Amino acid sequence: MKLIIATIKPFKLEEVREALTEAGVRGMMVTEIKGFGSQSGHTEIYRGAEYAVNFVPKVKIEIVVAASMADQIVETITKTAQTGKIGDGKIFVLDVQQAVRVRTGETNEDAL
């Protein structure tokens, strides 16, 4: 099993969710986050005074899938969330040791 962590632009969330559901993902965790990467913030102007927005709002998606599906999911997210402009986000893939469905006690891929 793999844990896929993707940070994307907030306005892309709905599109990504639809694409992932079509690709067979049956659950995801979504968190509103702030952060910076190579985009490293930007500046705005209020009443003539420039100020830095150091942390940019993003959405973090966490999905656990069977290892065999991981590459396809990563590709789906990359394709859907891409605008080609700076700040499109990052995707990380981690190994998952165990999964349990609380209601039934099923484990691992049965629990996904």
Add this chain to the structure above:
Amino acid sequence: MNLKRLIPTAAALTVLPLAAFAQDAAPGFDEIGPYIMTTLLFLVGGFLVFWMAAGFAMLEAGLVRSKNVAMQLTKNMALFSIAAIMYWLVGFNLMYPGDFNGYFAFNFVPTTLEPVGLGAADASLDYASVGSDFFFQLMFVAATASIVSGALAERIKLWPFLFFVVVLTGIMYPISGSWQWGGGWLSELGFSDFAGSTIVHSVGGWAALAGAIVLGPRIGKYKDGKTVPMPGSNLALATLGTFILWLGWFGFNGGSQLAAGTVGDITDVSRIFANTNMAAASGAVAALILTQILYSKPDLTMVLNGCLAGLVSITAEPLAPSLFGSLLIGAVGGVIVVFTVPLLDKLKIDDVVGAIPVHLFAGIWGTIAVAFSGSATIGAQLTGIVAYGVFTFVGSLVLWFILKAVIGIRVSEEAEINGLDMSELGMEAYPDFSKG
């Protein structure tokens, strides 16, 4: 209906039907019409200018941070009420003393109104009722005090501020006002300020500037030579406040025609309304376009300030210019605001709502612009601007320093950071948001 007033009338009608021929005929509309129309102008104008108090309150509530909103509303409520009382107690008669030396009238007398049920023979038929005049004029002094509260928001203590308002509205504004509107030395000199670009707005701006200098900027406003923006809590309220001020300004400028009893006068009032509206619109558009060009995004708060600067600019002469002239005068006001708001920040003078650019700088421009329409000489206008500036700025500076030395004018660092709402009032404008 007042019974006491009915009885003598009824008695006269029954007992002396023939005697009526012997008396003078009741005055016709030609005689009392102008008095009634001008009085009505003052009453309608007065309640429009009164509504500007709501405009200032909403504008300031929207442009301060949410932790200071309840305090800002308290100050606006208090300053208007104090101005109303002080103007009755001494202000009105200091400002309109009749014959005086032209500089300062030793006329410390509370205002009294006409008796109930004034007869036409006892009325000043060439003008308007004292009640309406007093009511109208007192709304202007309240506007002056409102200007100060916005600039000094978020860090000044309540009571020293209110003490300043007492002196400003009871003594300083009426004395300097008498120089022009009371028939004093500046009106002799040929200075012209129709509805108060200088007398009302710049005076408020000078007092605010002195206060902002003595008080110092808000904590964290200027860091490492840079200006740190402190965005307002509610731009919907600030926009509502601006529209309310725009509405109130029709009374401010229109009522300042001070006469409505002839075709010429009431037509002039209409002309003033249209010109005033034009200047507000062009001030807003100028700021809209200019911020788009300078900052690549329009800044709503600047558009609001630009609109108000347009209004202040046209206030010194809203009658003579054409609509196109008013457009130009207002637009320059809008441009002035966009350039002077950052300029004040460079000087580390922290004006929370932009009151000094809007009321002082645009007020100076509007007063100079009178010379372009030929209603006064440039020399007289500059004399007036300097006289009001020196008197109000120096007077305010002295008063602020005295207040600072005697009771202190600034809240503690902790109170300022926690917000004046909780630290000075123990209540909040938006309690649901902060408690979570």
